[in-house]
Amino acid sequence: MLRLTKRSEYGLMALAFMAQSGQAYTSVREIVAKLRIPRRLLAEVLKDLSRAEIVEAVRGPGGGYRLTSPADQLSLARVVEILEGSVSVAKCADGGRCDLSPSCTIQEGINLVAQRVKSVLDDFTLAQLADCNSHSQQDPQPAHEVAV
Amino acid sequence: MLRLTKRSEYGLMALAFMAQSGQAYTSVREIVAKLRIPRRLLAEVLKDLSRAEIVEAVRGPGGGYRLTSPADQLSLARVVEILEGSVSVAKCADGGRCDLSPSCTIQEGINLVAQRVKSVLDDFTLAQLADCNSHSQQDPQPAHEVAV
DNA sequence: TTGAAAGGGCACCAAAATCATGCTATATTC
DNA sequence: GAATATAGCATGATTTTGGTGCCCTTTCAA
Numbered sequence: 099m100l101r102l103t104k105r106s107e108y109g110l111m112a113l114a115f116m117a118q119s120g121q122a123y124t125s126v127r128e129i130v131a132k133l134r135i136p137r138r139l140l141a142e143v144l145k146d147l148s149r150a151e152i153v154e155a156v157r158g159p160g161g162g163y164r165l166t167s168p169a170d171q172l173s174l175a176r177v178v179e180i181l182e183g184s185v186s187v188a189k190c191a192d193g194g195r196c197d198l199s200p201s202c203t204i205q206e207g208i209n210l211v212a213q214r215v216k217s218v219l220d221d222f223t224l225a226q227l228a229d230c231n232s233h234s235q236q237d238p239q240p241a242h243e244v245a246v
Numbered sequence: 247m248l249r250l251t252k253r254s255e256y257g258l259m260a261l262a263f264m265a266q267s268g269q270a271y272t273s274v275r276e277i278v279a280k281l282r283i284p285r286r287l288l289a290e291v292l293k294d295l296s297r298a299e300i301v302e303a304v305r306g307p308g309g310g311y312r313l314t315s316p317a318d319q320l321s322l323a324r325v326v327e328i329l330e331g332s333v334s335v336a337k338c339a340d341g342g343r344c345d346l347s348p349s350c351t352i353q354e355g356i357n358l359v360a361q362r363v364k365s366v367l368d369d370f371t372l373a374q375l376a377d378c379n380s381h382s383q384q385d386p387q388p389a390h391e392v393a394v
Numbered sequence: 395t396t397g398a399a400a401g402g403g404c405a406c407c408a409a410a411a412t413c414a415t416g417c418t419a420t421a422t423t424c
Numbered sequence: 425g426a427a428t429a430t431a432g433c434a435t436g437a438t439t440t441t442g443g444t445g446c447c448c449t450t451t452c453a454a
Contacts, residue, residue: 100248100249100250100326100333100334100335100363100367101248101334101335101336101337102248102335102336102356103440103441103442104441104442104443105441105442107336107352107356110352110356111350111351111352114351114352114355115351123400125399125400125401126400126401127399127400132349133349133350133351134349135349136442136443136444137444138443138444138445139442139443139444141401141402142443144401145401145402145403148401148402155400155401155402156400156401156450156451157399157400157401157402157449157450157451157452158398158399158400158401158450158451158452159398159399159400159451159452159453160399160400160451160452161399161400161401161450161451161452162400162401163401174359178248185248186248186249187248187249187250188249188250188255189249201280201281201282201283202259202281203259203262203263203281203376203379204255204258204259204262204375204376204378204379205379206378206379207262207370207374207375207376207377207378207379208250208255208258208375210370210374210378211322211366211367211370211375214366214370215248215363215366218359218362218363218366219248219359222355222358222359222362226355226358227352227355227356227359228351228352228355229355230352230354230355230358231351231352231353231354231355251411251412251413252412252413252414253412253413273428273429273430274429274430275428275429284413284414284415285415286414286415286416287413287414287415289430289431290414292430293430293431293432296430296431303429303430303431304421304422304429304430305420305421305422305423305428305429305430305431306421306422306423306424306427306428306429306430307422307423307424307427307428307429308422308423308428308429309421309422309423309428309429309430310429310430311430
């Protein structure tokens with residue numbers, strides 16, 4: 099159904115959270131406490147984002163994660179690609195060869211659709227994602243470090 | 247990965263094929279022969295499309311399916327919606343309630359993304375899909391009834 | 395120097411979605 | 425009635441996702 103996986107959802111939620119925490123390091127524990135999502139899964143996701151250098155990690159007390167670059171320079175496409183392989187409406191529209199390439203009558207078209215969907219995600223930044231929300235649903239408690 | 251299911255792929259392939267067959271009725275057997283996709287699955291898919299009145303069915307010898315309306319009036323969104331429930335990047339962006347709505351910090355944003363992705367599929371017609379292809383990959387054999 | 399607070403890595407299980415198929419029934423034409 | 429088609433239903437296999445446990449390493453501070 100063209101659906102994002104939980105990995106992406108959780109990852110984006112966490113990233114949005116971090117975007118609002120500015121330069122401070124945010125621990126998995128903190129995020130889990132606020133966002134009510136499975137701790138280990140989130141850890142897994144953040145580890146992947148760390149490997150891809152979307153976030154940087156610091157161990158030890160006071161450590162955690164933080165964005166490596168400004169939220170308005172990180173596209174959803176990038177995040178989704180990291181967390182679930184790639185953004186494409188069909189295998190054939192990806193690098194992956196299509197099993198029925200010769201008989202497939204819609205490859206070209208599907209590719210075009212894939213491109214367009216991709217560009218939607220390319221054009222959507224983490225900053226926008228985090229922003230959209232703070233409009234309608236302002237935190238009751240003042241954020242730790244309001245930034246972005 | 248924002249991926250379409252096989253149901254959608256097969257469905258779209260079959261519809262594109264029918265678009266090129268014009269007013270003639272096309273049987274599952276014929277489509278399967280050309281497209282090399284699982285017969286029963288395709289039958290299943292076409293039945294669903296028939297229920298939704300995207301195609302009309304005629305039984306008996308010489309029967310089969312054909313489009314109920316012109317290919318340029320059928321959007322991919324419509325087809326995908328029928329074949330896999332709905333087009334939305336996340337459950338919460340759909341009718342379905344999100345389990346973590348209170349803690350979710352990106353609902354608004356995700357909804358916006360979902361809308362944009364949807365509109366990509368809304369704007370893409372079956373005619374376009376079938377067309378894209380015939381440019382690059384013309385049939386060696388003349389189509390039974392070239393139309394559209 | 396020791397303990398607590400972080401993240402890192404690996405393997406694994408469970409649940410759900412997807413893909414695929416078989417069988418039988420019903421309609422239609424010849 | 426025989427052959428061609430779709431209609432309906434149930435079921436099994438496979439793949440993807442979602443989620444968890446356990447132990448290791450790093451770092452800070454008492």
